Amino acid sequence: MKELFEFIYNWFHSLTGISPNVQHRIVLTLLIILFFFILDKITLKIVFKRNEDPALRYKWRKGVFYLSYFLGFLLVARVWLYQLPSLVTYFGLLSAGVAIALRDPLTSFVAWIFILWRKPFDVGDRIEIDKVKGDVIDVRIFQLTLIEVGNWVDADQSTGRLIHVPNHKVFTGYVANYTVAFPYIWEEKEVLITFESDWKKAKEILREVADKHTSIYQDDARKYVKEASKKFLVYFNKLTPIVYTDVKESGVRLTVRYFCPxxxxxGISTDIWEDILDNFQKEKGINLAYPTQRWVR
Structure with missing residues (x-):
């Protein structure tokens, strides 16, 4: 068998000019790649067979890929860098030039490590980064991918576009996370009624309507507030709906503030508005206000 391999190496050397030593390293490199490729396929097949959760499958797929890539890189480097002392200086000079020429990709790589380590967001979170808002569906070495939310679509609903954002944006701008550790936000609705309206009754209606549509979330929200306070300086003394009163040129402005997922x-905004309009229609002493002009002669 050894003679056969030597014959093949010598024959290929005479054909291509590649030395048997280099051929041997090429074969080892291909075997390493093939080994980890097969190992990935087998591992993921076992995991996918036992788990139906898409989020868990995604994390396994990413974890297996990165682990295989890292171990494979170390083994391939061990195969080729047999003259390590003589190559250290060369790679040191080369890395300095690469760092200058590829500043953004390298920063994105460091940002990727930061994302995995500090977890300012994870796959599935809704975030806003570099003035783009969306749900994170993938985090790769150099970029993350969002399903865009908002933009020309009113409120927080998907546009259907995929937005690819370089990872280094986490260092150069702010990152707003809508869902990590605390999947609730404060929402407000402004209702303007005429000065002649019964504003106290209107205020009572707004509070009852908001409570009707958000009370089912209050216990869950308190649980998340308690959990979030263990990691961040987060506290809310009041999670039930609140209605604030203000006076504007066209009438009395009532602002209902409530917690919602x-x-x-x-969806909750639509339900609340429809309920408000139905209740105001039943009350003869409450009328919505809007800017008007009166001409006096």
Missing amino acids: ARRRR
Whole structure:
């Protein structure tokens, strides 16, 4: 068998000019790649067979890929860098030039490590980064991918576009996370009624309507507030709906403030508005206000 391999190496050397030593390293490299490729397929097949959760499958797929890539890189480097002392200086000079030429990709790589380590967001979170808002569906070495939310679509609903954002944006701008550790947000609705309206009754209606549509979330929200306070300086003394009163040129402005799940913002807003309009229609002493002009002669 050894003679056969030597014959093949010598024959290929005479054909291509590649030395048997280099051929041997090429074969080892291909075997390492093939080994980890097969190992990935087998591991993921076992995991996918036992788990139906898409989020868990995604994390396994990413984890297996990165682990295989890292171990494979170390083994391939061990195969080729057999003259390590003589190559250290060369790679040191090369890395300095690469760092200058590829500043953004390298920063994105460091940002990727930061994202995995500090977890300012994770796959599935709704975030806003670099003035783009969306749900994170993938985090790769150099970029993350969002399903865009908002933009020309009113409220927090998807546009259907995929937005690819370089990872280094986490260092150069702010990152707003709508759902990590605390999947609730404050929402407000402004209702303007005429000065002649019964504003106290209107205020009572707004509070009752908001409570009707958000009370089912209050216990869950308190649980998340308690959990979030263990990691962040987060506290809310009041999670029940609040109605504030203000006076504007066209009438009395009532602002109802309530807690709601970040991903159900538009649906709850629709239900509350429809309930408000129905209740105001039943009350003869309450009328919505709007800017008007009166001409006096």
